[in-house]
Amino acid sequence: MKYRAWRIASSILVALAAPSSGLVRTKPTIVTSPRTHLSGGRPRRTALLASSAASPISPSNLAVSLDRPLLSPLEYSYRAPSNRNVWSRFLGLLLNDVCKTALVGFLLALAVAVLPSLLSKWGIDAAGRGGADGGNFVMRAIASIKARFIRTAESTTEAASTYTSPMSFTGDGGWGKAVLRARSQVGSFTIYEFDLPESYYTIPLGLGQQLDFCCLSSNDDICTGSFYLFEGNVRGMGGPTSGSVRVVVANDEKEEGNAKFMSVLRNELEPGDEVAIKPGKSHLAYGGQHVPVTDMVYLTSGLGIVPILDQIRATSPKGSSSVKVSSVIWMNDKRDDFDLAMDDLEAEYMKYSTKLAVSCIMDDSASSGTLEGNREVEEAVPYFNPGTMAVVSGPKRFADKAEGYLMKRGYPKNCICVLP
Numbered sequence: 288m289k290y291r292a293w294r295i296a297s298s299i300l301v302a303l304a305a306p307s308s309g310l311v312r313t314k315p316t317i318v319t320s321p322r323t324h325l326s327g328g329r330p331r332r333t334a335l336l337a338s339s340a341a342s343p344i345s346p347s348n349l350a351v352s353l354d355r356p357l358l359s360p361l362e363y364s365y366r367a368p369s370n371r372n373v374w375s376r377f378l379g380l381l382l383n384d385v386c387k388t389a390l391v392g393f394l395l396a397l398a399v400a401v402l403p404s405l406l407s408k409w410g411i412d413a414a415g416r417g418g419a420d421g422g423n424f425v426m427r428a429i430a431s432i433k434a435r436f437i438r439t440a441e442s443t444t445e446a447a448s449t450y451t452s453p454m455s456f457t458g459d460g461g462w463g464k465a466v467l468r469a470r471s472q473v474g475s476f477t478i479y480e481f482d483l484p485e486s487y488y489t490i491p492l493g494l495g496q497q498l499d500f501c502c503l504s505s506n507d508d509i510c511t512g513s514f515y516l517f518e519g520n521v522r523g524m525g526g527p528t529s530g531s532v533r534v535v536v537a538n539d540e541k542e543e544g545n546a547k548f549m550s551v552l553r554n555e556l557e558p559g560d561e562v563a564i565k566p567g568k569s570h571l572a573y574g575g576q577h578v579p580v581t582d583m584v585y586l587t588s589g590l591g592i593v594p595i596l597d598q599i600r601a602t603s604p605k606g607s608s609s610v611k612v613s614s615v616i617w618m619n620d621k622r623d624d625f626d627l628a629m630d631d632l633e634a635e636y637m638k639y640s641t642k643l644a645v646s647c648i649m650d651d652s653a654s655s656g657t658l659e660g661n662r663e664v665e666e667a668v669p670y671f672n673p674g675t676m677a678v679v680s681g682p683k684r685f686a687d688k689a690e691g692y693l694m695k696r697g698y699p700k701n702c703i704c705v706l707p
Contacts, residue, residue, distance in 0.1 A: 450487050451487050451488070451489045451529045452485075452487050452488060452489070453488070453489055453490070453491055454483055454484070454485075454488040454489065454490055456564075456565050456566070458563070460565070461565050462501065462563040462564065462565045463483075463484070463563070463564050463565060464484065464561050464562070464563055464564065465481035465482060465483055465484075465532065465561070465562055465563075465564050466481060466482045466559060466560070466561050466562075467479065467480075467481055467482075467556050467557070467558050467559065467560050467561075467562065468480045468481060468482045468531065468558055469558060471521055472538070473521060473623075473626050473627050474621060474623035474624040474625070474626050474627060475537060475538050475539065475589075475621060475623070475624050476535050476536065476537055476538060476589075476590065476624070476627055477535070477536050477537075477538055477553075478517060478521055478533055478534070478535050479533065479534050479535075479536065479552060480531055480532070480533050481531060481532050481533070481534075481562065481564070482530060482531050483530050483531060483532065485530060486529065486530035487529050487530060488529065488530055489529050489530075490516070490532060490564075490566065492516060492566060492569075493569050493571075494569075494571050494594075494597065494598050494601055495569050495570045495571025495572075495594060495598070495704075495706060496566065496567065496568065496569040496570075496571075497513040497514055497515055497567035497568060497569075497570070498513070498514055498515075498516055498532065498534070498564055498565075498566060498567055499511065499512070499513050499564065499565050499566070499567040500512045500513070500514065500534075500548060500562050500563070500564055501548075501562065501563040501564075502548065502551055502556070502560075502561075502562040502563065504547070504550075504551050504555060505551075505555055508547070510547040510548040510550075510551050511545075511547075511548055512545035512547075512548030512549060512552075513545065513567045513568070513707075514534040514535075514536075514545070515534075515593045515594040515597070515706075516532055516533065516534065516593075516597070517533040517534060517535045517593050518533075518596060518597055518600070519593075519596060519627065519628050519630075519631045520630055520631055521533075532564075535590055535593055535627065536549055536552060536553070537589065537590060570704070570706050570707060571594075571598070571678070571704055571706070572704055573676050573702070573704060574701035574702070575676065575699060575701050575702040576701075577673040577674045577675075577702075578674075579609035579674065580609055580610060580674055580675070580676045581609055581610060581611045581612070581674040581675070582610070582611065582612050582613075582614075582669070582672060582674055582675040582676070583598075583602065583610050583612070583613040583614070583675075583676055583677075583678065584613075584614045584616075584668065584669060584675060584676070584677040584678070584693075585598070585599075585613070585614065585615045585616065585617075585677075585678050585680070586616050586668065586677065586678070586679050586680075586689045586692075586693065587615070587616070587617050587618070587678075587679070587680040587681050588617070588618045588619065588680075588681035588682060588685045588689075589619060589624065589681050589682055589685070590627075590681070590682075591617075591679075591680030591681030591682075591685075591686075591706070592617050592627065592628045592632075592680070593628075593680075594680055594706055595615060595617075595678065595680055596628055596631055596632070596635075598678070599613060599615065599632075599635055599643065600635065603635060603638070603639040603642065603643055604639075610642075611642060612642050612643075612644070613642060613643050613644070614644045614646075614667065614668070614669055615632065615643070615644065615645045615646065616646045616648065616664060616667045616668060617632070617645070617646070617647050617648070618647075618648045618649070618650055618664075618681075618685075619647075619648075619649055619650075620649070620650070620651055621649075622649055625647055625649075629647065632645050632647070633645075644667075646663065646667035648661070648663045648664060648667070650663075657688070658688060658689060658692040659692060659695075668692075668693070668696060670696060670697055671696065671697040671698045671699070671702070675698070675702065676702055676703075676704065677693050677698050677702060677703045677704070678703075678704050678705075678706060679693070679703060679704070679705045679706065680705075680706040686705050686706075690703055690705055
């Protein structure tokens with residue numbers, strides 16, 4: 288008995304006197320600059336950890352906390368034995384409770400989604416026929432599962448393609464960027480299409496709100512311009528899509544407004560060139576005393592149809608606004624100019640024929656604004672009634688004369704909105 292007690296005491300003394308060959312308690316290492324390197328190209332962080340692992344400290348200086356391990360994960364991995372191979376780690380991952388729970392949940396969801404339809408469609412039939420029909424049942428079941436997965440993949444792809452998000456303007460001064468992609472000529476106009484940074488971006492502007500553009504000319508002059516976005520369908524370009532915007536410019540270089548920017552747009556910008564964009568001012572306003580507005584009269588010429596088309600689409604659907612009747616009078620000098628929005632106007636008329644009237648008038652003096660004495664114009668423009676708002680849009684010369692014409696027809700000035 289005494290011999291046994293002596294052996295135990297001797298073993299304890301030897302263990303306390305001998306240096307530990309296993310776990311070594313280390314002081315925590317603070318690295319202030321991980322990017323600093325020692326001579327020889329090795330990082331300082333590695334050298335500090337190695338020196339810390341080789342310098343044990345006394346148990347009295349070791350802080351112990353119930354919610355923290357004695358060693359940090361980094362030091363533990365540095366000192367842990369490396370006898371576990373890749374397969375054992377992979378097996379441990381598979382046996383993890385989270386992984387097993389996810390796998391079981393997936394299998395249950397698959398069974399709930401697929402098995403009822405299979406059993407209800409082919410189960411009774413296969414049980415009654417047996418034999419070769421059983422094999423056919425299996426093949427049909429496999430085909431059904433495959434078709435279900437295909438439909439799921441297609442619906443996921445469709446959902447991803449229809450996803451849109453408003454573009455953020457985080458540049459200096461609230462600017463974003465766009466890239467010129469293509470141009471297309473329609474009648475006396477040219478449509479320019481710009482790509483946004485992401486294919487799902489949209490620019491939600493208000494009714495009558497313009498988009499501001501900015502770019503540098505070849506002489507490094509800053510050129511700016513403001514345009515209404517064109518949402519019409521164009522042959523060869525299709526309809527509007529997310530991830531892009533379109534503007535329309537008249538081919539006549541005598542057109543007023545945005546002169547410098549339009550010159551750069553026509554003569555200098557090439558596909559792939561960048562421009563800066565940001566939401567501009569909104570110009571649609573009603574100052575009349577009769578509210579709500581129940582009747583809209585749009586008197587426009589040339590490119591003036593661009594903002595009008597957007598307003599018609601917004602106010603025509605049932606319940607979308609207080610507007611009950613809209614009248615559109617669109618005038619052009621040339622027949623080909625109607626190709627810009629004729630199909631879109633016709634489509635809107637076919638959907639809302641009871642509340643939308645459209646008159647397309649070709650007149651050689653349309654751009655000059657000569658409206659008096661034009662029988663078609665007089666028949667198309669209704670007289671003023673309380674609750675009526677008129678919107679004039681087109682070249683400045685046309686807009687000035689159209690506003691005067693409406694005032695002669697009894698429209699108060701505060702009930703007429705002239706879009707620039």
